[in-house]
Amino acid sequence: MSNYVDRRQMMRAMGLATLSTASASWFAPLAQAMAGHSGRRRHCILLWMNGGPSQTDTFDMKPNHANGGAFKEISTSVPGLRFSEHLSKLAQHGEHLAVIRSLSTKEGDHARGAHVVRTGYAPVGDVAYPTMGSALSKQLALGDTILPSYVSIAPQPQLNPAAFGPGFLGPKYAPAIVGGGPDAVADGGQAMADLRLENIEWPEGLKPEQVTRRMTMWRTLENKFLASRQVDSFAAHNTLYKQAAEMMRPEVRQAFDLAEEPDGVRERYGRGLFGQGCLLARRLVERGVPFVEVALGEGLAWDTHADNFRLVANLSAQLDAGWSSLMIDLGNRGLLENTTIVWMGEFGRTPVVNSNAGRDHFPNAWSCVLAGGGIAGGQAYGRTSDDGMTIEEGKVQIGDVLATLCAALGVPPHHENVTPMGRPVAIAEGSAIGELLA
Amino acid sequence: MRNLVCTLAGVMLAVGSAVAANLAQQEALPVPGDRYAMAARVDEVLAAARTEAEVQPAAVASDGEFLRRASLDLTGVVPRVSRVREFLTDENPAKRMDLVAELLDSPRYATHMATTWRNRIVPAEVEQANMRESLALEKWLRTRFAKNLRYDNIVGGLLATGGDELGPALYFRANDLAPEKLAASTSELFLGVKLECAQCHDHPFADWKQRDFWGLAAFFARVEGSDTMQMQADFRIRDRDSGEVTLPDSDEVVPPKFLGGDEVPDGRRQSRRVQLTIWMTERDNRLFSRAAVNWAWTHLFGEPLVTAVDLPREQQSAVHADLLDELANYFVATKFDFKNLWLVLASTDAYQLSSDHPQSSSTDPLDPQLFAHMLPKPLTPEQLYDSLVLLSPRSTSLNTQAMGDELQEDPLRAEFVRRMRTPAGSPVDFQAGTLQALLLMNGNTTTEITSDEQGRLLTALTAPYMRSGQQVETLFLATLARQPDSNERNLAEQMLEETANDEQRTEALSDLLWALVNSTEFAFRR
Numbered sequence: 001m002s003n004y005v006d007r008r009q010m011m012r013a014m015g016l017a018t019l020s021t022a023s024a025s026w027f028a029p030l031a032q033a034m035a036g037h038s039g040r041r042r043h044c045i046l047l048w049m050n051g052g053p054s055q056t057d058t059f060d061m062k063p064n065h066a067n068g069g070a071f072k073e074i075s076t077s078v079p080g081l082r083f084s085e086h087l088s089k090l091a092q093h094g095e096h097l098a099v100i101r102s103l104s105t106k107e108g109d110h111a112r113g114a115h116v117v118r119t120g121y122a123p124v125g126d127v128a129y130p131t132m133g134s135a136l137s138k139q140l141a142l143g144d145t146i147l148p149s150y151v152s153i154a155p156q157p158q159l160n161p162a163a164f165g166p167g168f169l170g171p172k173y174a175p176a177i178v179g180g181g182p183d184a185v186a187d188g189g190q191a192m193a194d195l196r197l198e199n200i201e202w203p204e205g206l207k208p209e210q211v212t213r214r215m216t217m218w219r220t221l222e223n224k225f226l227a228s229r230q231v232d233s234f235a236a237h238n239t240l241y242k243q244a245a246e247m248m249r250p251e252v253r254q255a256f257d258l259a260e261e262p263d264g265v266r267e268r269y270g271r272g273l274f275g276q277g278c279l280l281a282r283r284l285v286e287r288g289v290p291f292v293e294v295a296l297g298e299g300l301a302w303d304t305h306a307d308n309f310r311l312v313a314n315l316s317a318q319l320d321a322g323w324s325s326l327m328i329d330l331g332n333r334g335l336l337e338n339t340t341i342v343w344m345g346e347f348g349r350t351p352v353v354n355s356n357a358g359r360d361h362f363p364n365a366w367s368c369v370l371a372g373g374g375i376a377g378g379q380a381y382g383r384t385s386d387d388g389m390t391i392e393e394g395k396v397q398i399g400d401v402l403a404t405l406c407a408a409l410g411v412p413p414h415h416e417n418v419t420p421m422g423r424p425v426a427i428a429e430g431s432a433i434g435e436l437l438a
Numbered sequence: 439m440r441n442l443v444c445t446l447a448g449v450m451l452a453v454g455s456a457v458a459a460n461l462a463q464q465e466a467l468p469v470p471g472d473r474y475a476m477a478a479r480v481d482e483v484l485a486a487a488r489t490e491a492e493v494q495p496a497a498v499a500s501d502g503e504f505l506r507r508a509s510l511d512l513t514g515v516v517p518r519v520s521r522v523r524e525f526l527t528d529e530n531p532a533k534r535m536d537l538v539a540e541l542l543d544s545p546r547y548a549t550h551m552a553t554t555w556r557n558r559i560v561p562a563e564v565e566q567a568n569m570r571e572s573l574a575l576e577k578w579l580r581t582r583f584a585k586n587l588r589y590d591n592i593v594g595g596l597l598a599t600g601g602d603e604l605g606p607a608l609y610f611r612a613n614d615l616a617p618e619k620l621a622a623s624t625s626e627l628f629l630g631v632k633l634e635c636a637q638c639h640d641h642p643f644a645d646w647k648q649r650d651f652w653g654l655a656a657f658f659a660r661v662e663g664s665d666t667m668q669m670q671a672d673f674r675i676r677d678r679d680s681g682e683v684t685l686p687d688s689d690e691v692v693p694p695k696f697l698g699g700d701e702v703p704d705g706r707r708q709s710r711r712v713q714l715t716i717w718m719t720e721r722d723n724r725l726f727s728r729a730a731v732n733w734a735w736t737h738l739f740g741e742p743l744v745t746a747v748d749l750p751r752e753q754q755s756a757v758h759a760d761l762l763d764e765l766a767n768y769f770v771a772t773k774f775d776f777k778n779l780w781l782v783l784a785s786t787d788a789y790q791l792s793s794d795h796p797q798s799s800s801t802d803p804l805d806p807q808l809f810a811h812m813l814p815k816p817l818t819p820e821q822l823y824d825s826l827v828l829l830s831p832r833s834t835s836l837n838t839q840a841m842g843d844e845l846q847e848d849p850l851r852a853e854f855v856r857r858m859r860t861p862a863g864s865p866v867d868f869q870a871g872t873l874q875a876l877l878l879m880n881g882n883t884t885t886e887i888t889s890d891e892q893g894r895l896l897t898a899l900t901a902p903y904m905r906s907g908q909q910v911e912t913l914f915l916a917t918l919a920r921q922p923d924s925n926e927r928n929l930a931e932q933m934l935e936e937t938a939n940d941e942q943r944t945e946a947l948s949d950l951l952w953a954l955v956n957s958t959e960f961a962f963r964r
Contacts, residue, residue: 210948228794233866241879
């Protein structure tokens with residue numbers, strides 16, 4: 001924060017001084033706001049695995065079959081529930097985790113698969129479906145914080161941005177993007193990933209007197225233009241800028257500042273973008289943000305068509321450190337019971353190992369995980385065959401998984417948002433799986 | 439599904455009568471002899487409507503407002519500062535019409551129309567997932583608008599696409615190659631008939647109306663695409679020899695049938711899709727020409743001339759429906775010449791009006807259908823980006839992109855547009871979110887143009903002979919196409935004078951530019 005700008009200075013410049021004295025601010029301080037809603041507040045953290053993670057090498061191991069691959073299976077804190085050996089820290093939290101081993105979808109293409117899983121709907125031309133983070137944060141937000149309702153950390157939406165956006169709900173429900181430096185963890189001895197919320201600070205090098213000048217001139221232009229014009233859309237533009245200026249308050253920056261965390265804690269989560277992203281997710285949940293998404297891996301990291309086992313071991317190590325630390329910290333803070341965690345990618349991977357020691361796209365029978373608040377942990381739901389190729393028990397659709405997530409969060413899954421064309425669209429089409437709900 | 443079909447069937451009833459009424463109307467109306475007569479006729483009709491409503495038109499917009507308006511509407515960018523100076527001092531009484539003609543002849547006209555139509559026919563999310571084809575489609579449209587190809591030929595070429603052509607196929611993919619979606623989309627886009635029109639939901643309907651919709655869908659029953667699973671391969675549209683649609687929840691095949699028209703037997707020479715295309719784009723197809731003119735009107739005025747062009751005629755405002763007919767006749771008589779239509783609409787008195795109206799307020803807005811003042815439209819993401827970039831050094835690369843053949847989008851532009859996109863809705867609604875405001879305040883694009891090292895405008899401004907007054911004036915002309923008022927001028931000049939050295943002065947200039955491009959005035963085309 002080399003160019004720290006006093007908040008009062010900026011507020012005054014934007015013409016908010018009178019507002020500030022009248023009510024201290026448009027928004028109550030973060031801590032005060034938090035106190036009022038402790039009972040109703042629910043959060044969701046989506047751990048998004050770009051590229052489609054291998055279920056056979058993580059949560060649905062096949063150690064007694066040729067398809068099983070190179071990894072060993074280990075026991076968890078729950079008898080009978082077993083994970084990959086590369087998830088040994090997470091395995092200690094088995095009682096909070098519910099693995100769904102019988103998810104079946106129809107899209108084996110990254111772009112379409114991500115759309116189906118993230119919105120609950122097949123990609124079609126006539127409705128821009130919102131991604132689950134937009135739809136759920138809209139329901140979960142209590143409107144008492146200036147922090148964004150949906151924060152997405154290091155997303156990789158290039159392949160199909162529509163799967164990562166608010167769709168017809170509009171930009172009000174778009175995720176606030178937290179970008180970061182390149183994920184350096186794969187290199188060995190590396191710097192801590194640097195995460196920052198985009199655009200909430202003045203550009204680097206801008207001097208305090210420049211801020212004053214910008215806002216003074218801006219206010220003069222606005223006053224002149226708006227004084228004689230009563231047009232709703234003009235007023236909306238002006239108000240939006242004032243709200244944006246609120247987002248530039250120091251408390252908001254502080255919420256995103258991982259330098260406040262002890263080094264030991266940052267190390268425990270893992271130095272990469274995912275580990276630091278999980279830590280940031282915890283900080284944001286502590287401050288009342290309803291939906292946080294953390295992506296693991298640059299590009300389609302889990303798209304392991306070749307060299308699957310080396311890549312998955314590496315990715316699992318990051319996953320294990322970040323996710324297990326999140327479980328511990330949320331638990332210690334009493335936040336796990338009202339924070340539901342989802343782990344998934346756009347599809348699973350073929351149980352059969354290909355000639356490049358890789359696994360290919362496989363939407364037929366794959367796994368995802370629900371954990372924490374509202375979830376009956378310590379179980380694996382559904383079963384695949386010994387070779388992993390087919391579902392033998394408890395087949396579920398993506399709509400059922402999303403409906404279960406809604407139920408765990410206390411959101412009615414069939415709540416309908418209405419498109420600009422007047423068509424009602426449910427958050428999730430499907431039925432909540434009763435056995436998975438606490 | 440059943441619900442949707444009910445809605446569709448309900449609308450069919452409306453369409454049938456609209457077609458009949460439109461056909462009857464056509465003969466009675468004379469076609470004005472030239473574009474001046476046509477423009478005068480538009481003003482005559484609107485003036486009568488205002489008199490009836492006892493509403494005075496707004497004052498005429500200032501030259502600066504008009505220049506910025508026409509530039510954004512027809513070419514998608516704010517005017518360059520040199521053009522603003524020239525225009526404001528030009529004494530020629532015909533300068534506004536000369537400007538419109540000049541804008542229509544600039545390469546940016548075709549670029550802007552292509553972008554606008556691509557956004558119309560392909561939803562943003564499809565566009566983003568198919569960037570290469572989307573650019574091909576834009577290029578395809580651009581070459582046609584640049585040649586001012588007849589509108590009926592453009593639409594015909596889009597719908598009848600085949601062979602090795604890259605671009606138009608994306609329209610079919612955007613609709614999943616599904617007959618019912620293609621029917622709904624083509625009828626809305628090109629015939630102005632919204633099949634999901636919720637107002638019609640309560641209409642009584644009989645079985646044959648449902649058949650009417652599926653009869654339209656049947657024209658697309660044999661469309662297929664090349665393998666969609668190969669991401670890199672070019673996607674093309676073909677017609678099979680077989681394929682039918684059936685009524686929902688039944689096995690009953692519905693044969694192809696024109697909207698409000700006859701059943702069509704399968705021909706040997708032409709695919710069903712081509713048969714439909716020929717019918718749609720016929721000069722006698724009133725729905726087709728009316729829909730095109732109504733869209734063009736909306737593009738310039740922010741509000742359609744006829745708000746529910748698909749409703750039965752008796753539910754439309756008679757004044758506006760008649761005027762739309764006259765304009766549609768004119769459009770057909772001029773061989774679907776879009777440039778000619780723009781000249782007519784932009785030369786009306788209505789298009790010259792100021793956006794400020796003494797009788798209009800937030801609590802009691804004027805009826806927009808009176809067209810008694812100009813409705814302000816927020817700049818589209820593309821208009822914003824291209825206008826901002828005009829102020830930066832990268833504007834040269836943008837020009838080559840507009841002319842070039844490369845199927846490569848400027849990645850910074852694509853990212854900016856993606857972030858700034860708002861949901862499809864009325865062009866006059868402002869729907870942006872906080873994060874978008876932050877992007878404009880602190881994001882790369884703004885930071886770049888307000889940086890003293892890179893900003894083209896700022897570089898020009900720091901030339902040694904420039905005085906404070908000139909600098910301030912240039913900044914206002916380049917962004918808002920107007921002079922600063924005395925208050926603005928005094929404040930800005932004072933800020934410049936208070937600086938201690940050249941470096942600080944450049945910073946102050948960049949701060950003024952920042953304030954201007956983040957102002958509400960900049961964000962709208964008035």
